[in-house]
Amino acid sequence: MVLIMSENEKKKKINRNNFLKIAWGAVAGLVALEIGGVTLAYMQPRLGDGEFGGMIEAGEVDTFPPGSVTQITEGRFYLSRLKDGGFLALYQRCTHLGCSVPWDQVQEKFICPCHNSQFTTVGDVINPPAPRALDLFPILIEDGIIKIDTSNPISRQNYDITQIVYA
Amino acid sequence: MKPEDTEEIPSSLFDRMRKTLAPSGIPTDRRGRMRMVVDTLILHIHPTKVNSRTLRFTYTWGLGGLSALLTVILVSTGVLLEMNYTPSPPDAYLDIINLTTNVWFGSLVRNLHHWSGNLLIVAAVLHLLRVFFTGGHRPPRELNWMLGVAMLLLVLGANFTGYLLPWDELAYWAITVGTSIISYVPLVGEWLNRLLLGGPEVGAATLLNFYALHISIIPVTVVLLMSYHFWRIRKDGGLTIPKKPGEELPKKMESVTTIPYLVRPELMFAIAWLAIMFFWAMLVPAPLEGIANPLVSPNPAKAPWYFMGLQELLLHFHPVIGAVLIPGLALTSLFLLPFYDVEIKTVGVYFRSQRGRYLAIISAGLSLLISPIWVLLDEYVIHWTMWLPSWPTWISNGLVPLSILLLGIFVLTGWIAKLSRASLEERVLVIFVYLFTALVVLTVIGIFFRGPGMELFWPWMMPGH
Numbered sequence: 301m302v303l304i305m306s307e308n309e310k311k312k313k314i315n316r317n318n319f320l321k322i323a324w325g326a327v328a329g330l331v332a333l334e335i336g337g338v339t340l341a342y343m344q345p346r347l348g349d350g351e352f353g354g355m356i357e358a359g360e361v362d363t364f365p366p367g368s369v370t371q372i373t374e375g376r377f378y379l380s381r382l383k384d385g386g387f388l389a390l391y392q393r394c395t396h397l398g399c400s401v402p403w404d405q406v407q408e409k410f411i412c413p414c415h416n417s418q419f420t421t422v423g424d425v426i427n428p429p430a431p432r433a434l435d436l437f438p439i440l441i442e443d444g445i446i447k448i449d450t451s452n453p454i455s456r457q458n459y460d461i462t463q464i465v466y467a
Numbered sequence: 468m469k470p471e472d473t474e475e476i477p478s479s480l481f482d483r484m485r486k487t488l489a490p491s492g493i494p495t496d497r498r499g500r501m502r503m504v505v506d507t508l509i510l511h512i513h514p515t516k517v518n519s520r521t522l523r524f525t526y527t528w529g530l531g532g533l534s535a536l537l538t539v540i541l542v543s544t545g546v547l548l549e550m551n552y553t554p555s556p557p558d559a560y561l562d563i564i565n566l567t568t569n570v571w572f573g574s575l576v577r578n579l580h581h582w583s584g585n586l587l588i589v590a591a592v593l594h595l596l597r598v599f600f601t602g603g604h605r606p607p608r609e610l611n612w613m614l615g616v617a618m619l620l621l622v623l624g625a626n627f628t629g630y631l632l633p634w635d636e637l638a639y640w641a642i643t644v645g646t647s648i649i650s651y652v653p654l655v656g657e658w659l660n661r662l663l664l665g666g667p668e669v670g671a672a673t674l675l676n677f678y679a680l681h682i683s684i685i686p687v688t689v690v691l692l693m694s695y696h697f698w699r700i701r702k703d704g705g706l707t708i709p710k711k712p713g714e715e716l717p718k719k720m721e722s723v724t725t726i727p728y729l730v731r732p733e734l735m736f737a738i739a740w741l742a743i744m745f746f747w748a749m750l751v752p753a754p755l756e757g758i759a760n761p762l763v764s765p766n767p768a769k770a771p772w773y774f775m776g777l778q779e780l781l782l783h784f785h786p787v788i789g790a791v792l793i794p795g796l797a798l799t800s801l802f803l804l805p806f807y808d809v810e811i812k813t814v815g816v817y818f819r820s821q822r823g824r825y826l827a828i829i830s831a832g833l834s835l836l837i838s839p840i841w842v843l844l845d846e847y848v849i850h851w852t853m854w855l856p857s858w859p860t861w862i863s864n865g866l867v868p869l870s871i872l873l874l875g876i877f878v879l880t881g882w883i884a885k886l887s888r889a890s891l892e893e894r895v896l897v898i899f900v901y902l903f904t905a906l907v908v909l910t911v912i913g914i915f916f917r918g919p920g921m922e923l924f925w926p927w928m929m930p931g932h
Contacts, residue, residue, distance in 0.1 A: 343676075345666045353666050373762055376668070392762075393668055397781075398647035399640070399764035413766035414644075415782075416920050428852070431786065431860075453667050455657065 345451075352376050358389075358446040361467045369403050369421055375450050377437055378403060378410075380421050386464035387446065390423045391435040391453045401434070410434070422459040432457050439465040493726070500726040510730065512697045514705060516722040517729050521706040526601070529736045530594035536737050537587040538693065540744060541625075542686060544580040552632070554678035556671055559634040560758045567755070574752060575745075581753035583744060584626050588773050591619050599804070599899065600827075602814035603707045609805035611699040614692055616802050621689050623773060628681035630771050631674060639759030640768040642677075643669050648770070648777060651786035668761065710815040712823075766919045775913030776906045782921060783845045788865035797902065810892040823893045829883065830897045834904035841872075842912055846923055876901060 345353070356375035364370055364381045371378050371392070380388045390410075394401045399414035409426060410419040418427035423434035435453035439446060444467070456463070477483050494500050501515035521527070551566045551573065553559060566573035595615060598604055604612035631642045646669070650660040665672025700706065708716060723729075770778045780789040810819075818824040845868070855863035880901065884894045918924040919931070 340662070343662055343665070345661060345664075345672060352670070376761065391667070396647070397768070398643040398668065399768050400762055402763070413764050413919075414768045414921065429782075450667075 352450055354449075354451060356448045356450055358448055361441065361444050361446060364446075369405075371403060372448070375437070375448055376400075377448065377450065379446070379448075380423075382422070382464065384464075386466050387439050387441075388422060388464060389437040389439050389448045390419075391437060393435065393453070394430060395425075395432050395434060395455070396430040420459075422463075424459045433459055436463060441465065441467050497724055500724040504725050510725070512701075513725045513729060514701055516724055518705060518708055519721045519723045519728070520708050522723070522728060522732070523709055524732070526709040527706065528593070528597060529733075530590055530597055532733055532736060533590045533740055534587060534594055535693065536740055537583045537590060537744075538689065540579060540583045540741070541587065542690075544576050544583070545682065545686070547576050548580055549682060554632070554675050556634050556674060557758055559632060559674060563633045563635075563755060567752075575748055578748035578751065578753045579744060582747050582751065584629060585772075586744075587622055588626060591615075591622050595619060596903070600817055600896075601707055601709070602810070602816070602819070604805040605809055605811050605814050606805065608699075608703045608707075611696060611703060612805045613802055614696045614699065616798075618689060618692050618696065620798075621685055621692070625681060625685045625689065626773065627771060628677040628685065631669070631677045632681065633755055634674065634759050636756040636759055636765055637754060639669060639761065640765055641771050642673070643764075644768050644778065645770040645774055648774075648781065648786075648790045651790045653787060653791065670761070707815045709817075712816050712820045714816075716815075767917060767921050769913070769917070772910070772914050775917075776910035779842070779909040779913040779917075783842070784868065785861040785865035787861050788869055792865075793869065808892060808895045810890070813892065819890075819892055819896055822887060822889060823896055826883065826887060826889060826893055826897050827900045830880070830900040831904045833879065834901045835908065838905045838908040839912065842909070843923075 352375055356372065358364075358370075358372050358375070358379050364379060364387075366381050366385050367383045369378050369380045375389075376392050378390045378392060380390055382388070392400050394412045394414065394417055396412065396415055396417050399412050401410045401412045401417070401419065403409075404411050408421065410423075412418070412430070415429050416427060417425065417430035419430070419434050420426055423436070425431075425433055433456055435455050437453060438449045440449065441447070446467075477486055494503055504510045504513055504515045548566070551570055552562050563577070566577060598612065598615065627642070627645060630645075631638045646660055646664060649663065650656045652659060661667060663673070663676065664670070665676050708720070710716060769775060777790065777794060780793060783789065784793070813819045816823075818827050849868075851864040851867055852860055855867070858867075876898065880894060880897045883889070883897055887893075889897065912923075915926045916923050918929050924930065
């Protein structure tokens with residue numbers, strides 16, 4: 301009887317010890333997570349207005365004729381105005397390995413110099429190795445002025461009509 | 468009374484200073500020499516005595532020592548370069564121009580840093596090969612092997628982050644292409660890429676991030692790991708002892724004092740290499756192109772040379788396979804090597820045995836033959852995505868060719884092993900040599916045979932040269 305009691309007590313004691321160990325371990329883990337989180341948050345991209353990575357003003361709606369592609373160099377994107385008057389802001393960065401894709405006015409498509417990926421005026425892939433369509437930037441049209449938020453390129457698989465922005 | 472108290476204090480000021488800095492000169496007796504190793508901070512990384520067999524130059528080739536020397540050169544020249552550099556575009560580029568044209572010996576310091584960094588990759592890889600070929604990764608040296616692999620990755624990281632700092636066209640596009648490879652890691656790739664770049668593409672934030680990594684985070688980690696690496700050599704009983712195939716080591720072996728038998732050749736080797744590096748730096752300038760222009764990509768846009776093998780893989784496989792799965796598998800196998808390649812009887816024998824030596828040559832030869840043929844076939848004949856149009860490309864141009872390649876290597880090496888009655892360790896050797904040779908072939912093709920549009924050209928018929 302005494303033996304069983306002491307066994308129980310032993311078990312209980314170990315549990316209490318275990319509890320403290322787990323508690324300390326959890327606290328240490330929490331501290332590590334917090335430090336890791338703080339570091340990651342600290343390292344988030346830092347962006348400013350008016351330069352690439354911030355809000356860019358492209359100009360008035362009427363300056364872009366339908367069916368045209370205009371390069372906005374400070375924003376690193378092409379403002380593509382479709383034939384129906386809708387806008388798409390295509391990030392110039394190739395989705396394959398990040399080269400800058402020039403617009404070819406004669407062939408009316410984007411042709412990457414690095415690995416010959418080709419894209420249409422809406423950014424769809426005509427020729428691999430690019431794995432997906434050119435990224436988009438959100439477009440905001442206020443009082444006839446087109447503003448583009450270049451802080452966060454939106455990656456997409458293909459073009460679809462919901463991506464078009466109308467004035 | 469302590470023994471020091473009995474020594475008389477020299478009468479002249481100069482002699483007193485000399486006595487403090489070099490208490491008794493360099494001793495000439497065995498006991499005094501051993502004492503000096505123990506008493507001196509830097510020499511203390513060595514044991515007092517070493518097995519005389521391990522001193523054979525053609526066993527170690529001094530590759531670990533060369534890596535350490537290059538690290539010292541890199542830290543010294545790096546600190547000097549920091550004093551003439553602003554990590555912000557376009558000043559970064561203008562500072563390099565200023566450094567190479569207006570600063571006394573600016574070019575020399577920059578060239579020394581550049582070539583030492585590049586040579587360090589070569590030296591570290593050769594060191595890894597030397598250790599693998601002599602079984603130095605096997606018990607009890609598992610941990611030191613893993614530390615070494617970790618340092619190799621850090622050295623690559625140091626070179627890669629340093630590549631961006633001149634902010635010229637070469638730097639900008641190599642880092643753009645190199646970091647884009649990261650974004651193909653499933654789930655976290657895009658996020659990781661943006662965190663590293665500090666934005667959606669290489670820019671001012673990237674330069675500052677890379678600068679911090681390059682001048683503090685990576686070098687501090689490398690120096691800490693290096694100290695750990697050196698300490699582990701002693702804890703693991705010194706270097707592995709060279710043997711001939713089939714030789715049994717005698718119970719009693721000659722050991723000699725570290726001073727001068729180890730320290731002297733080390734110093735001579737270091738001085739010789741220092742001279743080589745100075746000549747190299749004087750004769751060959753580090754490349755510098757025009758200032759980075761993010762709007763126009765050059766054609767072709769290539770990653771730094773040490774990642775060209777990886778970029779070449781990317782031309783043949785779907786990115787998830789070529790940039791993630793294959794390098795991931797290879798690195799994991801390399802890291803965990805000491806846990807499945809454990810035969811300790813042949814430690815110290817180059818290539819395990821006489822048979823191992825033949826097998827290594829045959830394996831390297833086969834890889835030299837097959838790897839370029841495979842590149843050519845994949846470039847001009849095989850079109851997986853066209854042949855298997857309904858399959859997702861990561862299977863058709865990823866898992867399918869990868870399975871065929873792995874099966875091919877497995878069957879080929881298995882067949883060689885069976886014909887030659889090779890042991891397990893010799894089979895591991897055959898596979899390692901085969902894959903390493905393939906990596907070299909891919910890297911050479913990427914550097915010298917890829918031209919505009921990443922098409923294949925003969926190096927002497929390259930357009931634009």
